[in-house]
Amino acid sequence: MAASSFPFLTDAQFDQLLANGRQSQVQSDFDPLPVVKLFTPDAGATWLLGGIDPDAPDIAFGLCDLGMGFPELGCVSLAELAQLRGMLNLPIEQDLHFRADRRLSVYAREARSAGRIQA
Numbered sequence: 001m002a003a004s005s006f007p008f009l010t011d012a013q014f015d016q017l018l019a020n021g022r023q024s025q026v027q028s029d030f031d032p033l034p035v036v037k038l039f040t041p042d043a044g045a046t047w048l049l050g051g052i053d054p055d056a057p058d059i060a061f062g063l064c065d066l067g068m069g070f071p072e073l074g075c076v077s078l079a080e081l082a083q084l085r086g087m088l089n090l091p092i093e094q095d096l097h098f099r100a101d102r103r104l105s106v107y108a109r110e111a112r113s114a115g116r117i118q119a
Contacts, residue, residue, distance in 0.1 A: 006078045008038055008094045017060060020051035024061075031105045034062060037098035037119055043067065043086030046117045047076060050104040063108050063117060071111035073104070095119075 006014070016035045024030040034048035044067030053059040058079050065071035081092050098119060102110075111117045 006082050008081070008092050009036060009078075014052070017049060017052040018054055018057065021054045021061070024051055025054065031103040033100040033102070034098075034104055034107060034119075035100070037095040038081065038092050039095060040084065040086040040090070041093055042088040042090045045086075046071075046119075047081070048100075048104065048107055048117060048119060049076075052078075063104060063111060065111060065117045067116070069115040071108070071115070071117055073108050 009017070013036050020030070020032040020035065023032070032050040034050050036049050038047045038049065039045065046065045046067075047060075047062055049060045049062035051061045053061070053075075058077055059075050060078055061075050062073070063071055064074050064076055084092055100107075100119075107117065107119060
């Protein structure tokens with residue numbers, strides 16, 4: 001599987017997500033910077049992805065916020081994200097201006113407190 005399978009990721013981002021996934025396999029307390037912020041322009045959902053499972057490169061780990069007030073750390077299928085459409089049938093987009101300045105756990109703590117991702 002390659003980044004080209006997921007139009008919202010560049011090759012460099014996919015490679016970094018895989019590297020983070022490999023690191024988390026050898027270091028259980030690994031807390032990466034999010035690599036990419038994805039969002040639905042017409043549905044209020046946001047994802048901050050920090051890693052991809054190297055054994056299942058369709059599965060990403062990150063902070064998931066479906067816009068219902070309960071953001072949580074978890075896994076998400078990249079193939080399902082690629083197929084997801086919002087109310088106006090728009091696909092998921094990448095926030096091109098996002099630059100992570102905190103570890104994923106810090107974003108998660110702040111999001112839980114606020115009821116949404118604040119990035």
